Amino acid sequence: MEKNIVLIGMMGSGKTTVGRLLAQRLGRELADTDALIEQRQGRSIPDIFSQDGEEGFRALELELCRELSGRQGLVIACGGGLPMQEGAIAALKENGLVFWLDRDPGETYYGLDVSGRPLAQGGREDFLERYARRSPSYHRWADYIIPCGDGPQEAERLISTIYLEVSQS
Numbered sequence: 709m710e711k712n713i714v715l716i717g718m719m720g721s722g723k724t725t726v727g728r729l730l731a732q733r734l735g736r737e738l739a740d741t742d743a744l745i746e747q748r749q750g751r752s753i754p755d756i757f758s759q760d761g762e763e764g765f766r767a768l769e770l771e772l773c774r775e776l777s778g779r780q781g782l783v784i785a786c787g788g789g790l791p792m793q794e795g796a797i798a799a800l801k802e803n804g805l806v807f808w809l810d811r812d813p814g815e816t817y818y819g820l821d822v823s824g825r826p827l828a829q830g831g832r833e834d835f836l837e838r839y840a841r842r843s844p845s846y847h848r849w850a851d852y853i854i855p856c857g858d859g860p861q862e863a864e865r866l867i868s869t870i871y872l873e874v875s876q877s
């Protein structure tokens with residue numbers, strides 16, 4: 709059975725970009741949880757947050773994770789807050805290897821596109837605090853911690869690192 713590759717980490721840590729490249733490289737399907745929720749709902753993430761609240765969004769996330777956990781061979785790029793929901797990340801971990809893309813939060817915030825991210829509206833301090841609050845959960849659920857830097861070769865390095873871990877697992 710081909711386990712799913714599950715990418716977790718803060719907003720802006722590169723899950724979507726790395727996920728897309730990794731899926732291409734491995735010939736796997738990419739499941740980007742935010743994109744799937746938006747597609748199925750026909751609404752943007754900010755609209756879901758403003759109409760249904762964060763709670764409504766988390767319920768959609770949970771439902772999607774339960775569905776994805778029944779599939780295999782996927783690359784799954786998770787929304788940043790997904791691992792705070794034990795039921796959601798536990799479902800993905802049942803059939804997945806979990807990689808935490810751990811990027812310095814100060815650096816991440818510096819280049820972060822906050823539009824379209826309702827939980828990144830509180831400024832830099834709020835972002836740093838959120839990282840500190842979330843880190844124990846990322847740590848708890850990760851099978852592998854992948855420190856991420858910047859620079860043009862970085863995505864390639866991350867993909868090779870993840871590829872190596874997956875092929876040795």
Ligand code: S3P
Pocket residue numbers: 717718719720724742753786787788789790824825826827
């Ligand atoms: C969130 C991160 C977002 C998205 C939603 C909530 C979070 O995904 O799921 O806005 O709680 O950190 P990205 O990590 O892809 O930005």
